Amino acid sequence: YFPIFEKYLAEYGLPDELKYLSLIESGLDLRIISYAGAGGLWQFMPRTARLDFGLRVDKYVDERFDPYKSTEAACKYLRQLYRIFGDWEMALASYNTGPGNLTR
Secondary structure, eight states, X not given: OHHHHHHHHHHTTOOGGGXXXXXXXXXXXXXXXXXXXXXXXXXXXXXXXXXXXXXXXXXXXXXXXXXXXXXXXXXXXXXXXXXXXXXXXXXXXXXXXXXXXXXX
16 A cells, blocks of 8 residues: 555655554554544544545445545645644644544
8 A cells, every 4th residue: 555655645745654654553454443433544533534534434435445535535634733733743643542632
């Protein structure tokens, strides 16, 4: 999946090293679902994927498991988090826990 990640990271002007986040989140297992319900390479929660990033998540299609669409959504999310916090360490921490939890 790294060539896909690298393409989108470059397109969004994000550091290439962020490709390793998916390795940490999912072990590069495309079909993995966490105990909390996060799914796919980038471990999006259904609500976040659907409402915040426009991925289709319903009983017929779940785009969290599409490596292209989910990677683009992850890039948008990471860019958004970096704009909020201005720091990659904080952006990465908030990716996992959510920006609201990190702010609290």
